[in-house]
Amino acid sequence: MLKKSDVLYKCRVDEYEGSIELEEWHVTNVDKRGIFLTEKIDRITWGKRSRSHGDYGWLPSIDKLYRDRLNLAEDYKKKNYHKSEAAARRSVLPELKKKANKLNSMVRRLEKKLKVS
Numbered sequence: 001m002l003k004k005s006d007v008l009y010k011c012r013v014d015e016y017e018g019s020i021e022l023e024e025w026h027v028t029n030v031d032k033r034g035i036f037l038t039e040k041i042d043r044i045t046w047g048k049r050s051r052s053h054g055d056y057g058w059l060p061s062i063d064k065l066y067r068d069r070l071n072l073a074e075d076y077k078k079k080n081y082h083k084s085e086a087a088a089r090r091s092v093l094p095e096l097k098k099k100a101n102k103l104n105s106m107v108r109r110l111e112k113k114l115k116v117s
Contacts, residue, residue: 002027002035002070008081009088013095020092022085025068028058035070037081038062 002008006027014021029036038058040046045062049055070076082088 002030002076004028004030006083008037008076008083009085010081011088011092013092013099015099020089020096022088025081032072033069034072035076037068037070039066039068041066 004027008025008027010023010025012021012023024040025037026040027035028038038045045059045066047056047059049057049059068079070079070081076082080088080091082091
């Protein structure tokens with residue numbers, strides 16, 4: 001069972017940039033309604049809260065885009081969250097292999113058409 005302050009990771013493949021993004025999600029609350037997660041992003045969701053020395057924490061008014069909620073009975077893995085960075089990275093391997101196969105197929109078809117003409 002997840003508890004407040006646990007950290008989960010999620011990987012996302014950015015096809016346009018050609019990169020893999022690793023997201024860090026923190027359990028910010030657990031109650032009877034569910035498990036609430038917030039993505040930790042410097043200066044967007046996490047940062048200096050006041051002029052006090054060392055006053056860092058969750059910033060106010062975090063957009064819904066950076067929040068998520070799991071049902072208590074729901075497994076966090078169903079929403080592609082993982083307890084380690086390595087597991088999150090491994091989770092995108094099947095998607096990447098599928099895309100690589102599709103691209104290789106396209107390259108072979110293009111090469112075949114170029115040889116014919």
